[in-house]
Amino acid sequence: MVVPLRVRLFVIGVASMLLVGIIGLALIRWSFAGGARQPLDYETDEVNAIVAVLSATFDAAGGWKALPATSAARDAWWRATIARAVETSPTPPGRATSTLADRAALTDASGRLLAGTQPGAPLVMLASIDRRTWTIPSRHGIAGHLTVALPRNPDDALTIAVLMQKQRHLTVLALIGIALSALAAGMVATSLRRPIHALLEGARRLGRSEFDTQIDARRRDEFGQLARSFNELGARLKANAGSRRQWIADTSHELRTPLAVLKAQLEAMQDGIRPLSQASLASMEAQIASLQSLVGDLDQLSRGDTGALHLEREPLDPWTIAKTTWDDFAERMRERGLDARIVPPTSPAVAVADPARLRQVIRNLVENSARYTATGGSVTMTGDVEASHFRLHIDDSAPGVPATDLPRLGERFFRVDASRSREHGGSGLGLALARQIVEAHGGRLEFSASPLGGLRATLSLPLVPT
Template sequence: MLKPGITAKLFLAILTSSVLVAMAMGMASRLTFNRGFLGYLNDQGIERMEALLPALGSTWQAQGGWHCFRDNPRQWFRLLRPGGLSRNQTATDGGCGSDDGDRDRDRPSSNPSSNPPPALTPRLPGPPPPQSDLTGVNLRLALLDEQRRFIAGNPQVGADALLRPVQVDGRTIGWVALVPFENVSTLAAQRFAQQQLWASWVIGALAILLAALVAVLLARVFLAPLKRIARGTHALAAGHYDERVEAGSGDELGQLAEDFNRLAHALKQNEKMRRAFMADVSHELRTPLSVLRGELEALEDGVRALTPESIRSLQAETTILGKLVNDLYELSLADVGALSYRMSDSDVIEVLRDAVHPYRERLAQHDIALELHLPEQAVMVLADEGRLGQLLGNLLENSLRYTDSGGRLKLEARIDGRELLLQFDDSAPGVAEDALPKLFDRFYRVESSRNRATGGAGLGLAISAKIAEAHGGSLSATASPLGGLRLSLRLPLAVPGI
């Protein structure tokens, strides 16, 4: 059974999240709608109650009581119907009319002269209107007297009814009660609620379909570069270091593609360096070994006599071979940070003078003038004197090997801020600008030939750069004003400011 790929997983994750969100939104919308709709209906009833209060107060004053509503409840619905009493109307403008029953009941006074009878208005024929709007507010209103006894309207007035007082001159002469909605009961309200619920489900279904479409597009858009990078990674693992991935965008995926391309380039360069390193090592080891073998065979066959000169020749080749093996060993230790150092406060100027001393005669033999510009006082740095002397010796050896006869070598030391700056300037020949950064690569030499008479194995500067880094300094190469190469060594001072 095949496991789902990352495309299917991303699609299912987005789709599942969208479905859950849509369902949660639908349920929340239904709950909030029911509560909000019922609240809206109750608010409509309260507004209707507030609008009735002035008209009821005017009616009570004009009629002298609630007898017109008590004796003829139809007049209550007439008041509630559209076009009933407005805020500024009185009973004589269209309030309670004459009807059977005792109109004198609930009058404040029995004196006919002090309370003249109201004008008669015709009674509405037929049954009272069922409701005046779609909210059913009129059917939920009731009129109560000042002792909260039922007079007219909805008789199902309970303790949870909403009450508003009817006041005349600050006196409460009755109450208007509203039976609150507990659920949607009217047909119109139920139809409206069902329509809203159906619309919510339709919107949720459309949202899920849209989420599915977006999930497919996102899965393709986001995963396409990842698939390209995955294919490129497989190619790199198979040794195809020329593989590259098109970035395509400037976002994180595009940055990942660029990082992949840089990684592929670095691996290609490392592979190239590895092959060159193996070729260089094999060549550098084979050359002295071949010379040694030839010399020994010549001695064994009697071609050459065992003389002090032949012994010195064998000794020279052995020294070259031993130095190469030792340099390779030290470089391997430096690469893993295992090259041992014994740090102490050391006078760099004194170490430099000691390193220059054995080269004076060799420089003179090559007709290379040596110039020293060193401070008189001691300059202290935290260093391993042995390793520091090895570094300086490598720099002197480099200038000796690659400076033409009749040239110059200038050594200058000065304090630059919190560092000691040592500069080795030699005369022609110079080094091409593009070759300067490569001088510290192992086995790199400017000339393409492997003339061992003029050049070494190409490990001296690489080892020197590692030693400088171990001392917290740096070694760099630039063009020299004398026409050759300038090697600049920077070392931090043991006591800043000295």
């Protein structure tokens, strides 16, 4: 059986408040606790005098029928009778006003209350009150009984008297306090239940792929922080779901294009429209190579996503790797009329990296500059050692990349419109794979506007401490 949270919170709240009340009652009881109560000598004389007066009253009236009928008149009679009896008893010097009228009760022979006040069970438990009973004799037997609540010392007599006189009010206040405590506990339980219920319902909706789910985050407490984190999680899940759908669509599109070309070429050969020649075979081989390259890139990206990207790290000079890779593009840049320059770092650097993977990253970056830079433009590679990192800057001239597209460089299948587009070749996975490899080395790959008017790619790798 699952107990609802609101019920548990309510029970905990009420139990906590009751525990505080019980502890308070225990402290009050302890303050009144002591040995067995015995009436003081002078109070014993006063009680005996009261018993004598009550006995005479009973005998004179032939019973208790002569007592006033209304409660107010009977209370006045009771106080006057006790005051008259106390005046006849010896009073010690410094004796305070007697409180027996508030601590004593008159009952008939059957135990029915006639006058005075009896402590209720809660008060007896609270104040640890002891009671002593005196029998009131008559000419015909027993007229009734006088019961007195006994204090531990004279100082407690007034306190007990006040408690006994106000016990009804105290009982009402206690009940009101319990009711208010229960109400407060219910309000707290409801206040806590609502955000928890909202989070639970929101989590269920996210489980149904409803990533637009947002919950109220206006609270200024921990629940508000949790709600804001929940909304951020929903937004990220929505973005990831969109990226996944785009990834599937882009992958399908990239695979469909070379497959469609291959299918069209094969059908043309089967129909006799296109002859089986070396040129036709070369064209088909190019499409197959494009497919192999795309599948290879996808495989490496998936390995990186699962943490299975294999790296054979070793100490090396990153500038040496960059320089040898740059030299592979020297002839191609000359053919396109590009002004290619390199600026080596002013100090040597040693990093721990996979040379093949590092060469793959730099080749991809240089390839992009050689492919997209307009004929007659400039490409520059600069090495720099800053503190504990080696930085490699590859700058090219126009055309540049719009500022709004710079943050998206490195996303899978993302291509910049205009001149940097699919018509220049590539699947849009090269920069994504390069960034993944660099991050696997603990480095960063960033893109910004180049001082030459095109794009700047910055590769940063941590160096071996010296």
